[in-house]
Amino acid sequence: KAGVTQTPRYLIKTRGQQVTLSCSPISGHRSVSWYQQTPGQGLQFLFEYFSETQRNKGNFPGRFSGRQFSNSRSEMNVSTLELGDSALYLCASSWASGSGEQYFGPGTRLTVT
Amino acid sequence: DQQVKQNSPSLSVQEGRISILNCDYTNSMFDYFLWYKKYPAEGPTFLISISSIKDKNEDGRFTVFLNKSAKHLSLHIVPSQPGDSAVYFCAASARRGSSNTGKLIFGQGTTLQVKP
Numbered sequence: 001k002a003g004v005t006q007t008p009r010y011l012i013k014t015r016g017q018q019v020t021l022s023c024s025p026i027s028g029h030r031s032v033s034w035y036q037q038t039p040g041q042g043l044q045f046l047f048e049y050f051s052e053t054q055r056n057k058g059n060f061p062g063r064f065s066g067r068q069f070s071n072s073r074s075e076m077n078v079s080t081l082e083l084g085d086s087a088l089y090l091c092a093s094s095w096a097s098g099s100g101e102q103y104f105g106p107g108t109r110l111t112v113t
Numbered sequence: 114d115q116q117v118k119q120n121s122p123s124l125s126v127q128e129g130r131i132s133i134l135n136c137d138y139t140n141s142m143f144d145y146f147l148w149y150k151k152y153p154a155e156g157p158t159f160l161i162s163i164s165s166i167k168d169k170n171e172d173g174r175f176t177v178f179l180n181k182s183a184k185h186l187s188l189h190i191v192p193s194q195p196g197d198s199a200v201y202f203c204a205a206s207a208r209r210g211s212s213n214t215g216k217l218i219f220g221q222g223t224t225l226q227v228k229p
Contacts, residue, residue, distance in 0.1 A: 004156070006156075031215055033215050033216070033217070035217075035219075042219055042220075042221045042222065043157075043202065043204075043217075043219035044219075045216045045217060045218070048214070048215035048216060050215065055214055055215055056214055056215055056216050058216070088154075090156050090157070092156075092217075094215070097214050097215045098206070098208040098214040098215050099208075100145050100147075100162060100164075100206070100208065101147065101159050101162055102147075102159070102215075102217060103159055104149075104156035104157045104158070104159075105156050106154075106155055106156045107154075107155070107156050109154070
């Protein structure tokens with residue numbers, strides 16, 4: 001089975017712009033969660049989608065949003081980028097919401113200048 | 114409020130010896146615990162997990178121990194190999210809690226170095 005894929009792998013944006021990141025889960029997995037990793041805050045939960053519905057949301061501002069499509073693929077969007085949004089954004093999939101193990105993609109490295 | 118803590122930022126062991134990585138948690142609602150291994154510029158790789166109904170789970174060289182009364186878990190790697198050198202994260206989830214479904218809370222990570 002192919003693993004979780006994320007595109008793009010690297011991205012450089014300017015402050016104030018918006019960005020969309022994409023995630024394709026493992027085939028058969030219906031839950032997708034997003035995490036942000038920074039040196040200072042570590043790995044932090046952004047949100048989880050299951051059956052095209054947001055099931056849970058972390059403590060991030062409304063500039064961070066996401067969605068899930070009927071084929072379980074997911075996108076996250078960050079609007080009005082700030083320098084502090086520079087991070088590794090990780091997507092993880094599992095076969096169902098709350099099923100336990102989550103399998104991570106390689107991440108998208110976002111740099112905001 | 115850090116609900117999952119890995120108090121040792123780094124650990125160095127000799128090849129062939131045992132590596133013990135520790136993790137403490139504060140939220141008694143956590144009922145599932147996981148260990149991940151991460152290399153730089155890659156996503157975390159799932160290693161092993163344990164449900165709160167168990168106190169031990171083994172998978173090859175990896176064993177996870179859970180002490181619910183102490184809110185403590187540990188990962189044992191025996192024997193350690195140079196390829197095990199990476200950052201190890203413990204994570205916890207409250208699968209039964211409706212507000213926490215699908216949410217993993219991670220520790221800050223421990224960098225393991227296995228010397229040949």
